[in-house]
């Protein structure tokens with residue numbers, strides 16, 4: 001048995017996109033996976049889930065061959081068929097739908113099971129070439145990105161390695177210990193050098209446990225908190241007036257607007273004591289070396305984009321952008337500039353074809369005319385890289401839609417997920433070590449290539465191979481379908497002016513970081529007038545901006561608690577799952593135990609609950625039964641359920657997203673996973 005160390009890249013949907021070193025035990029087997037030391041962000045570290053990737057790659061439950069449904073929809077009964085039989089049947093069904101109702105009745109549906117550009121986005125080429133319905137990806141960044149762009153104008157910022165030099169580090173709405181361990185290690189280097197760590201999060205998550213100061217706002221009230229902090233910054237002389245005059249749009253109007261946004265006003269809304277808000281503002285304002293890392297978590301509310309913008313205003317008030325170790329980061333996403341014409345078929349996009357909102361898949365499949373944009377019903381789904389039955393909001397509607405007898409569903413997957421169980425045809429997919437791909441990251445600025453390391457397991461095929469084989473049968477002739485994945489990578493790199501795939505592998509990626517002045521917007525921001533905008537043009541950032549407040553504020557459009565539903569529920573990621581991935585691995589499941597709702601200890605006592613007692617939480621959509629666990633550090637009216645467990649792990653078989661709403665956030669849609677009012681019952 002040989003044992004060599006081979007370079008690769010983690011494909012999972014995570015800001016870290018780690019440079020990896022994989023122990024290759026044979027042509028078909030891997031051992032341990034480590035983070036590479038050659039990438040300074042990864043710095044030799046990898047999360048526990050990926051360190052034990054052999055458990056996922058060599059899992060006995062992996063899908064190994066194509067299958068056809070033989071039982072009822074959702075029952076999970078399938079029979080093995082050949083690839084030719086599977087592809088012929090899929091093509092025939094899609095062509096029949098196309099002939100009867102037009103190409104828009106077919107909806108290719110995907111997300112970021114792998115973040116590789118070829119395997120994730122190739123499905124867009126088939127969509128465009130065949131003029132199938134397009135998809136707006138709204139699970140994840142549809143709220144956070146416009147929120148950030150509103151003020152800053154482009155997605156980049158200081159390298160988080162600068163945190164080593166910061167005096168104050170603020171992690172706002174991001175559970176770094178669980179969802180981005182590398183960020184945490186860089187933050188802790190700053191702490192070791194004397195920085196104060198502040199965490200703003202509705203519950204005492206693992207990151208907040210490490211903080212000098214934890215502020216717990218009620219979910220969806222960050223706009224109020226940010227305004228009150230800035231009120232104090234202006235009032236107590238922490239505002240950098242020279243910076244404001246040179247770099248921002250309407251500083252005087254903004255200061256005037258903030259006069260009524262007192263800490264007492266914000267206490268009422270956020271539940272954070274006014275004196276704590278003042279303490280935070282003084283700490284933040286006392287130095288320009290304040291590094292603010294803002295996560296997606298705080299934006300998964302109806303007002304999430306608005307709140308994100310409010311938070312991004314802080315460093316513009318103090319002028320923290322000016323110095324090393326200061327400023328803010330949401331994503332380095334705009335550092336890479338890839339020409340994706342070939343991968344995505346951008347040359348054949350037809351603007352007249354409708355785009356459907358991914359997060360409204362339940363409404364769409366259940367026939368909502370508005371969600372269908374008054375077009376034909378969806379009669380066929382072709383799915384890669386996502387598990388909507390678990391991860392999309394309003395999962396009871398999603399389930400009802402998938403159960404439709406007149407809907408044809410093909411799911412290309414690595415495991416028999418709850419979505420795959422509803423498929424008519426299931427196809428087995430390769431994992432990242434079994435194919436080639438190209439990767440960029442949001443958490444750092446390195447462009448990477450991961451090449452195939454081991455032979456394909458069973459009869460698995462990569463997303464690109466399946467798309468190419470289907471394209472032939474469907475009459476799609478785009479040149480992208482004629483090339484191998486590696487050819488697509490090489491040609492994309494060349495068209496974008498980057499080194500070749502082999503060069504990228506050899507040097508563990510290409511560093512795309514810009515210089516200090518660009519990273520800190522010393523030459524101006526990414527907006528048209530190069531200024532930071534306190535007063536953004538929201539209508540340029542999405543179609544639903546009509547009622548958005550002009551300046552940062554508390555925008556009361558959230559699903560506020562009521563007498564009937566006195567709690568606010570958030571559903572953030574767990575450490576050992578990645579969205580719904582890894583719920584199939586034994587170690588991750590053992591570590592996460594079972595679905596749990598975190599409840600303030602005073603409420604536990606009031607209701608006579610002990611840890612592990614079953615409770616029912618619900619609203620008008622559904623109710624779920626799970627174990628209650630008492631905690632401190634969150635408001636009495638906040639409930640927290642970590643992790644996207646499969647529905648079958650819950651006592652009554654309904655998962656957490658049966659409670660979340662598919663109402664789109666503002667101004668550009670986006671799922672509102674942390675914006676749900678619920679009741680809780682002890683008497684089941």
Ligand SMILES: Nc1nc2c(c(=O)[nH]1)N[C@H]1C(S)=C(S)[C@@H](COP(=O)(O)OP(=O)(O)OC[C@H]3O[C@@H](n4cnc5c(=O)[nH]c(N)nc54)[C@H](O)[C@@H]3O)O[C@H]1N2
Nearest residue numbers: 173174175179219220295296297298572573575578579674
């Ligand atoms: N282990 C693990 N890692 C992951 C993932 C995973 O599932 N598991 N998911 C990956 C994906 S797809 C993504 S997009 C990233 C997401 O990573 P992040 O950017 O970290 O965002 P979330 O993890 O969604 O949310 C993080 C925190 O936001 C908090 N939060 C919720 N509502 C509010 C609010 O109203 N205000 C404030 N201030 N905070 C709030 C939650 O309590 C939680 O602690 O992580 C990636 N990494």
Ligand SMILES: Nc1nc2c(c(=O)[nH]1)N[C@H]1C(S)=C(S)[C@@H](COP(=O)(O)OP(=O)(O)OC[C@H]3O[C@@H](n4cnc5c(=O)[nH]c(N)nc54)[C@H](O)[C@@H]3O)O[C@H]1N2
Nearest residue numbers: 111112113114140385386387391412429571579580581673
């Ligand atoms: N309640 C609640 N719901 C959430 C969230 C939350 O915080 N709370 N977070 C949301 C966020 S941020 C996101 S990004 C979404 C993520 O939702 P999804 O994109 O659905 O993420 P995963 O659950 O990881 O599912 C990806 C699926 O892709 C499969 N896969 C991986 N690689 C490949 C491949 O190469 N080919 C094929 N064909 N399949 C592959 C995996 O096996 C897995 O089943 O979930 C969202 N849902």
Ligand SMILES: [Mo]
Nearest residue numbers: 013139140141
């Ligand atoms: Mo995400």
